[in-house]
Amino acid sequence: MNTKTDKYHINVRGIPVEVIRKDIKNFYIGVHPPNGHVRVSAPLHFDEDAIRMAIITRLAWIRRKQAEFAKQERQPHREFVTGESHYFEGRRYRLDVFEQDCPPKVWLPNNTKIALSVRPGSDRAKREAVIHRWYRQHLRAEVPPLLEKWEPKLGVSVNEVRIKRMKTLWGSCNIRAKRIWLNLELAKKSNSCLVYVLVHEMVHLLERDHNDRFRELMDRFLPQWRTYRDTLNRAPLAHEDWAY
């Protein structure tokens, strides 16, 4: 079998395109989050002109997809003031800020509001930090019971789950250290999104690559994973990792 793979970049009517030529039957084209990066996979028998033509016939579609990503990219800047919308566990809440001379805290007074109490004069950075700490505490509490449930199902053991803010990934997995990183932003998503990312990273302990075996394992353990993936891909933060 010919396993030669050729990778290079071309420019088609102002759009940079990554071309991968390999031993495949069909031409594939993808526009990938988060920036609308265009990548094509072309069979070896396609020459340069054929590749350009195939891209040109799909230009309108490419531009439409890129416009969609550009729109999603604009996550509104937040000031952490009363009246703003903030997300928690997949739901939108209205923020209510109180200034009180006591240790900062966050709580849910009802199912429409997030209450934030900070010391008088706390600036935006401080208010944001208090909310982020609350998100982190939430995820820290959610993860252990999920590990307890999924480790025996998958037959893997995770040494450590850490949480941090990441710009391009919902999660990642250090296979050798059996350490999983989760994006703090997951606190804003529904619990099923958290489950999906965690199980996805745990499946990497069984299969490193996003190949057929990986998808089979996902199908077996979490048959609805594609729905969760699509929910996450609609969010501003997305990464090609989640194309699978």
Ligand SMILES: [Zn+2]
């Ligand atoms: Zn992955």
